[in-house]
Amino acid sequence: MRISAKGRYALAVMVQMAENYGNGEYIAVVNISKNLGISKIYLEQIFSLLKKSGLLNSVKGTQGGYHLAKRPKLITATDILYAVETSLFEETKGSASEKAPEVDKSIRLLVFDELNKKIKETLDGITLEDLVSEAEKHKIDGKDMFYI
DSSP states (O other), X not given: OOXXXXXXXXXXXXXXXXXXXXXXXXXXXXXXXXXXXXOHHHHHHHHHHHHHTTSEEEEOSTTOEEEESXXXXXXXXXHHHHHHOGGGGSOOOOOSOTTOHHHHHHXXXXXXXXXXXXXXXXXXXXXXXXXXXXXXXXXHHHSOOOOO
16 A cells, blocks of 8 residues: 555644644744654645644634644544545445456455445544554653763
8 A cells, every 4th residue: 555645744734733732832933844844835735734634723813723623532543644645535446348347346345445435434433542542652662861
């Protein structure tokens, strides 16, 4: 399965947003850009799609920014990817020619439909809260240790 940079960045953005959910503050795109090392201009496109999908709220102005529209445990990986990866959830096109519809139907039913079902089940089972918990486990792993 190949998820585009936009999808990967959207997941990362939402994890960052969820990590700050409890403090009630709105977070500026520039702060997320610095934290993740991703272009602010590119992130603005992603934030726009996430807001349009109802996953984020925004406030304009000097104290403005974005905030999760729902609690992290109510947002799934499916919700996030669906907001930015429209092609990921498109129905698979035919595999065989019109001369062999039975081959096409068998491939679609047993391979593509099953694969799509399993992917959706997996993504539906992963919440933003789960992603934050997993990120927290790895924060210590990424820090350098210094001994004197």
